Amino acid sequence: MPITTIETIEVKSVRIIDERGEADESLMPPFKEDDFRRFFEAIILSRTFNQRALSLQREGRIGTYASIWGQEASQIGSALAFNNDDWLFPTFRESGVFVAKGYPMWMLYRYWAGDERGMQIPPEFNLFPMSVPVGTQIPHATGAAWAMKLKGHKKVAAVYFGDGGSSKGDFYEGLNFAGVNKVPAIFICQNNQWAISMPRSRQTAAKTIAQKAAAFGFEGVQVDGNDIAAVYKVTKDAVDKARGGGGPTLIECFTYRLDDHTTADDASRYRTDEEVEAWKAKEPLVRLRLYMEKRGWWTKEYEEAYAKKAQELVDSEIKKAEGYTPPDPADIIKYTYAELTPRQMRELKEFGWQS
Amino acid sequence: MAKLNLVQAINQALAQEMEADADVIIIGEDVAKDGGVFRVTQGLLEKFGPERVIDTPLAELGIIGTAVGLAAYGMKPVAEIQFMGFIYAGIEQLFSHASRIRTRSRGRFSCPMVVRTPYGIGIKPPELHSESSEALFCQMPGIKVVIPSNPYSAKGLLISAIRDPDPVIFLEASRLYRSIKSDVPDEAYSIPLGKAAIYQEGGEITVVSWGTMLHRAAEASEDFDCEIIDLQTLRPFDEEAVINSVKKTGRLVIVHEAPRMLGFGAEVAALIAEEAFEYLKAPVVRVTAPDAVVPMARLEDHYMPSQERIKKAFEKVMQY
Numbered sequence: 124m125p126i127t128t129i130e131t132i133e134v135k136s137v138r139i140i141d142e143r144g145e146a147d148e149s150l151m152p153p154f155k156e157d158d159f160r161r162f163f164e165a166i167i168l169s170r171t172f173n174q175r176a177l178s179l180q181r182e183g184r185i186g187t188y189a190s191i192w193g194q195e196a197s198q199i200g201s202a203l204a205f206n207n208d209d210w211l212f213p214t215f216r217e218s219g220v221f222v223a224k225g226y227p228m229w230m231l232y233r234y235w236a237g238d239e240r241g242m243q244i245p246p247e248f249n250l251f252p253m254s255v256p257v258g259t260q261i262p263h264a265t266g267a268a269w270a271m272k273l274k275g276h277k278k279v280a281a282v283y284f285g286d287g288g289s290s291k292g293d294f295y296e297g298l299n300f301a302g303v304n305k306v307p308a309i310f311i312c313q314n315n316q317w318a319i320s321m322p323r324s325r326q327t328a329a330k331t332i333a334q335k336a337a338a339f340g341f342e343g344v345q346v347d348g349n350d351i352a353a354v355y356k357v358t359k360d361a362v363d364k365a366r367g368g369g370g371p372t373l374i375e376c377f378t379y380r381l382d383d384h385t386t387a388d389d390a391s392r393y394r395t396d397e398e399v400e401a402w403k404a405k406e407p408l409v410r411l412r413l414y415m416e417k418r419g420w421w422t423k424e425y426e427e428a429y430a431k432k433a434q435e436l437v438d439s440e441i442k443k444a445e446g447y448t449p450p451d452p453a454d455i456i457k458y459t460y461a462e463l464t465p466r467q468m469r470e471l472k473e474f475g476w477q478s
Numbered sequence: 479m480a481k482l483n484l485v486q487a488i489n490q491a492l493a494q495e496m497e498a499d500a501d502v503i504i505i506g507e508d509v510a511k512d513g514g515v516f517r518v519t520q521g522l523l524e525k526f527g528p529e530r531v532i533d534t535p536l537a538e539l540g541i542i543g544t545a546v547g548l549a550a551y552g553m554k555p556v557a558e559i560q561f562m563g564f565i566y567a568g569i570e571q572l573f574s575h576a577s578r579i580r581t582r583s584r585g586r587f588s589c590p591m592v593v594r595t596p597y598g599i600g601i602k603p604p605e606l607h608s609e610s611s612e613a614l615f616c617q618m619p620g621i622k623v624v625i626p627s628n629p630y631s632a633k634g635l636l637i638s639a640i641r642d643p644d645p646v647i648f649l650e651a652s653r654l655y656r657s658i659k660s661d662v663p664d665e666a667y668s669i670p671l672g673k674a675a676i677y678q679e680g681g682e683i684t685v686v687s688w689g690t691m692l693h694r695a696a697e698a699s700e701d702f703d704c705e706i707i708d709l710q711t712l713r714p715f716d717e718e719a720v721i722n723s724v725k726k727t728g729r730l731v732i733v734h735e736a737p738r739m740l741g742f743g744a745e746v747a748a749l750i751a752e753e754a755f756e757y758l759k760a761p762v763v764r765v766t767a768p769d770a771v772v773p774m775a776r777l778e779d780h781y782m783p784s785q786e787r788i789k790k791a792f793e794k795v796m797q798y
Binding site: 210212239240242243244245246251252254255256259260261262263264265266267268269270271273274280292293296297299300303304454458459460461464465466 | 503529532534537539544545546547548549551552553555567570575579580582585586620622642643644714717718
C-alpha cells in the first residue's frame with residue numbers, strides 16, 4: 124500500500140437567504156423581526172454614509188475614498204457577531220464595520236478628509252485604525268488574539284482583508300502563527316472579486332480562498348457574502364468556537380465590489396457593465412428586502428422613513444466633521460513617542476508650533 | 479556584582495524583567511528549548527515556561543507582525559530575530575505599523591515591543607549574518623535604536639528598552655557576545671535611552687562610536703588624546719553630549735561598521751556642521767566600511783574599519 128490518501132479537504136459554502144429572498148429556515152439563527160430591522164437599517168445607514176462620502180469626494184470636501192457598495196452584508200453581518208470588547212482590525216474599505224459598531228461617522232469623514240484625529244479611536248471602541256498597506260494588519264489580529272489567550276481573556280480578535288490581501292505573505296504568516304498557537308482569531312476575507320484591476324483568478328489558482336485554511340490546520344468556510352443572515356451565522360459560529368478555545372477560523376465572504384476600487388479608479392477599464400449589472404441583482408439589500416416583505420416586516424414607507432432618518436443623521440455628522448477647529452500642526456510631532464525627544468522639542472520651536 | 483559577558487548580561491536582564499512583569503514574553507525562532515542560536519535566552523524556558531518563552535514558526539514578518547498585535551493589546555513582547563540580515567522581511571511591520579500606530583491613532587494605541595537581533599561582523603558565518611544596517615532603522619521616526627557596547631550597558635539598556643512605551647530595536651554585536659566581560663550588578667538597573675556614555679575623557683579629538691567599533695576605536699586611540707563617546711542609543715541620540723564634546727576638542731572622528739553612504743555617521747557629522755561648525759579645528763572624518771555589501775569571512779577584516787585606518791583618521795584631524 125505505497126500510496127495512501129492522508130488528508131482530504133472539504134470546503135463548505137453557506138447561504139441562508141437567496142437572491143429571491145427565499146430562506147433555508149433550518150440554518151437561520153434565532154432572529155426576530157427586530158434583528159432583521161437592525162440589519163436592514165445598518166445597511167441603509169452605511170450605504171448612506173458611503174454615498175455621501177462619494178459625493179463629498181467629488182465636491183473636493185474629502186480625499187480619495189474607497190466605496191463599500193455591495194459589501195455591506197459581509198461587513199455588517201460579521202461586525203454584529205462580535206462583542207464590543209472583541210478587537211477588530213479593519214482595512215480602508217470597512218466603513219460598514221465602523222458604522223455597524225456605532226463608530227462616530229463624523230470621525231470617519233474627518234479621517235477621509237485627511238485628518239488623523241478621525242482615527243483617534245475612542246476608548247469604548249476596540250477597533251484598530253484602518254490599515255492602508257494591504258494585508259499587513261493580518262498578523263496584528265493574530266498577535267492580539269494570542270495576547271488574549273495568554274492573559275486568559277475570553278475575547279476574540281478579528282481581521283478584515285480582501286482577496287488581494289490573501290496573496291500577501293502577511294496572510295500566510297499571520298494565519299500560520301494563529302494555527303500553531305491556536306489563538307482566538309477570526310480571519311474575514313471579503314472576496315469582492317477584484318483587487319483594483321486584478322480579478323480573483325489572478326490572485327490564486329486555488330478554487331476558493333476558504334480552502335487555504337486547511338494548510339494552516341484550521342477550518343475555512345465560504346459564505347455568500349451578500350447574505351447578511353449567513354455571514355452573521357458563520358461569523359457567530361467562528362466567534363463561539365474561538366471563545367471556547369477552539370482556535371481560529373478563516374471566513375471567505377463571497378461578494379462583489381459594485382463601485383470602482385476608489386474614487387481615483389475607473390473600473391470600466393477592466394470589467395464589463397454586464398458583469399456589474401449581474402451582481403447588482405445579487406446585492407445584499409435586494410434579498411433582505413424581499414425576505415422581510417414576505418413576512419410583512421418591510422414596507423416602502425418603512426424604508427423611506429428610515430432612509431430619511433439616515434440622511435438626516437449623516438447630514439448632521441458631516442456638519443460636525445466639517446465644523447471643527449483645524450488640527451494642530453504640533454500633532455504631527457507630538458505622538459511619535461510617548462515623550463518628545465530633545466530634537467522634537469527644538470523642532471516644535473523652530474517650526475513655530477509650540478503652543 | 480559578577481563578571482559577565484554580553485550573553486549573560488542580556489540573559490539576566492531578560493530574566494529579571496520577566497520576573498518583574500508578567501506581561502513580558504519572549505518570542506522567536508529557537509528561543510525556547512534551544513535557548514537561541516547564541517544561547518542568549520538559555521534557561522528562560524525552564525524558569526518561565528512555554529507560555530512566556532515561545533518558539534515561533536520560522537517567519538520574521540510573522541514574528542514582528544504578531545508582536546505588534548501582542549504589544550498593542552498589552553503584552554510586552556521581546557522578539558528575537560536570529561540575525562540582522564533576516565530582519566528585512568519584518569521591516570514593513572516595523573515601518574508601517576510599529577513605528578506609527580501611536581501617531582496614527584493619536585495616542586490611543588502604542589507598541590511597546592523590543593526586537594533583539596545580533597548585528598555586525600564577528601563570527602565568520604555564512605552570508606547575510608553580519609549586517610550592520612542600523613541606520614535604516616534610525617531613519618524611521620517612532621522607533622528607538624539601541625546598541626550596547628559592553629555587558630554592563632547591555633543589561634541596563636535592555637531593561638530600559640523593555641520598560642519603554644515605544645518599539646525599540648536592540649542590536650547586539652555578535653563579535654562582543656563572549657569576547658568581553660564587565661562588572662554587572664546583580665540587581666535590575668536601567669540606563670536611560672537617548673543618553674550617551676563617556677567611555678574615556680580626553681581633550682583633542684572627540685570620537686563617536688558604538689557597539690563593536692567602540693572598542694576598536696579605543697584601542698587605536700592610545701597615542702592620542704581622545705574623548706570617546708559611546709553613543710549607546712542611536713535614535714534618539716544624545717546630540718548634546720556630542721556637541722559639548724566637540725566644542726571642547728574641536729575635532730570629530732566617527733567610527734562605524736556600516737558603509738559611509740548615509741551611515742549613522744552622516745547624521746552625527748551633519749549635526750556638528752549645523753550646531754558646532756565654528757568650534758571645528760579640522761574637517762569631520764568618518765571611518766567606515768566601504769560602499770559595498772558585507773563580504774564573507776575571508777574578506778571581512780578588510781571591510782571592517784581597522785585600527786590602522788582609525789589611527790590614520792586621528793592623525794589626519796591632528797594635522798590641523
